[in-house]
Amino acid sequence: MILIKNGRVIDPLNKIDKKQDIIIENDRIKEIGENLDLKYNQKDLKVIDADNLVIAPGFVDVHVHFRDPGLTYKEDIHTGANSAAKGGYTTVVCMANTKPPIDNANVLKDLVEREQSLLINVLNTANVTVGMQGKELTDFKALKEANAIGLTDDGIPIKDEKLVLEAFKKAKELDLPISLHEEDPALIGSSGVNQGAISKKIGVKGAPAIAEDVLVARDCMLALEVGNKIDIQHISSKRSVEIIELAKKMGANVYAEVTPQHIALTEEAVLTKGTMAKVNPPLRTKEDKDALIMALKKGVIDMIATDHAPHSKEEKMKSISEAPSGMIGLETALAVCITNLVKSGHLSLMQLIEKMTINPARFYNLEVGHLTEGAKADIVIFDDKQSWIVDKKDFVSKASNSPFIGEKLYGRVKYTICNGKIVYSDMQEL
Numbered sequence: 217m218i219l220i221k222n223g224r225v226i227d228p229l230n231k232i233d234k235k236q237d238i239i240i241e242n243d244r245i246k247e248i249g250e251n252l253d254l255k256y257n258q259k260d261l262k263v264i265d266a267d268n269l270v271i272a273p274g275f276v277d278v279h280v281h282f283r284d285p286g287l288t289y290k291e292d293i294h295t296g297a298n299s300a301a302k303g304g305y306t307t308v309v310c311m312a313n314t315k316p317p318i319d320n321a322n323v324l325k326d327l328v329e330r331e332q333s334l335l336i337n338v339l340n341t342a343n344v345t346v347g348m349q350g351k352e353l354t355d356f357k358a359l360k361e362a363n364a365i366g367l368t369d370d371g372i373p374i375k376d377e378k379l380v381l382e383a384f385k386k387a388k389e390l391d392l393p394i395s396l397h398e399e400d401p402a403l404i405g406s407s408g409v410n411q412g413a414i415s416k417k418i419g420v421k422g423a424p425a426i427a428e429d430v431l432v433a434r435d436c437m438l439a440l441e442v443g444n445k446i447d448i449q450h451i452s453s454k455r456s457v458e459i460i461e462l463a464k465k466m467g468a469n470v471y472a473e474v475t476p477q478h479i480a481l482t483e484e485a486v487l488t489k490g491t492m493a494k495v496n497p498p499l500r501t502k503e504d505k506d507a508l509i510m511a512l513k514k515g516v517i518d519m520i521a522t523d524h525a526p527h528s529k530e531e532k533m534k535s536i537s538e539a540p541s542g543m544i545g546l547e548t549a550l551a552v553c554i555t556n557l558v559k560s561g562h563l564s565l566m567q568l569i570e571k572m573t574i575n576p577a578r579f580y581n582l583e584v585g586h587l588t589e590g591a592k593a594d595i596v597i598f599d600d601k602q603s604w605i606v607d608k609k610d611f612v613s614k615a616s617n618s619p620f621i622g623e624k625l626y627g628r629v630k631y632t633i634c635n636g637k638i639v640y641s642d643m644q645e646l
């Protein structure tokens with residue numbers, strides 16, 4: 217048994233924010249209460265002293281790229297899972313833009329089998345369209361049976377609205393959520409950098425917010441019409457936020473996710489961080505960033521997802537036009553969010569944890585993301601005050617393409633516990 221004592225337990229589902237102890241037995245939370253050390257036999261216990269630390273449900277990330285199969289020089293399911301554990305995550309959902317893409321049950325079955333031995337829960341989406349070509353729908357039923365928990369062509373927006381409508385209808389019948397990357401290629405000059413002052417300055421065409429807004433509007437209306445559940449992925453523009461707010465009011469079952477980088481950085485980061493700050497959709501203006509933060513505060517944006525997108529050093533050393541878009545995020549997400557959302561006074565820790573645990577779990581109807589007696593013991597213990605400087609050599613991800621290298625951040629994961637086992641600790645004793 218494990219006793220976690222003296223910590224500040226924060227659990228949004230059960231609305232707990234107080235000093236409590238937790239007992240873990242096997243893979244479950246046995247008891248949450250006060251002075252539990254008096255109740256259990258000390259010699260049966262491994263004790264974790266969480267004095268001055270926060271105890272929260274293990275984080276849930278609905279958007280990671282582990283590049284397996286086919287692109288494992290960037291990341292694989294093992295390094296990805298270790299990177300997640302270090303960041304306090306106990307459940308992650310992989311995107312399906314692998315090589316080959318996850319567009320048929322055979323590829324998915326092989327992946328799911330290999331994921332069983334991992335330290336944390338790694339779950340999978342599958343593609344909406346065959347080969348992510350946007351032409352023909354995949355076999356949703358077969359993919360669901362092979363354990364796809366949702367569908368997405370993330371990385372490549374789906375252009376054909378008739379096909380999207382058809383996909384929404386089929387997904388509704390099968391109760392499969394669909395996640396959407398919203399950027400209309402027809403309106404994009406070049407991807408990864410916001411179209412505006414900065415793209416002009418560095419001489420690239422850029423990707424404007426309107427490319428995102430039109431597809432967000434289209435898909436919110438289609439989801440309202442069909443009544444299926446969708447996730448607008450990595451939202452980045454002010455108008456997109458406004459559309460989602462309206463769609464929710466109208467009754468659409470739409471969730472929205474934002475990444476730590478989009479609430480922490482603006483398009484200017486491209487000038488200092490170069491290709492490390494190239495991402496789809498791009499980092500935008502301060503006005504956009506402030507709107508995203510307000511939307512988190514108001515609950516218009518439900519989830520914080522990393523879009524952990526590893527790329528190799530060689531790839532990111534290319535020019536801004538040629539380098540691939542994306543950045544890693546699992547190991548810095550908590551600290552980027554504490555620094556930019558909590559320390560700055562925009563969100564309470566409770567609100568932040570809600571967007572990293574129970575809300576993402578709800579999107580996929582997962583039985584995780586809360587601290588309840590009898591539930592799986594998926595727990596993160598962190599110091600919300602400790603500062604640290606992001607150092608490239610500390611990443612356990614295969615990749616180190618982060619715009620936060622060299623930055624001072626607040627908030628450090630101390631332990632990650634998944635299925636009752638300590639899967640990460642930054643303490644000396646282990």
Ligand code: DOR
Pocket residue numbers: 281313370371372397494495496497523525526540541542543
């Ligand atoms: O910047 C991005 N990179 N955005 C995406 O949606 C996909 C991702 C990737 O796979 O590298």
Ligand code: ZN
Pocket residue numbers: 370371397449450496497
């Ligand atoms: Zn995407």
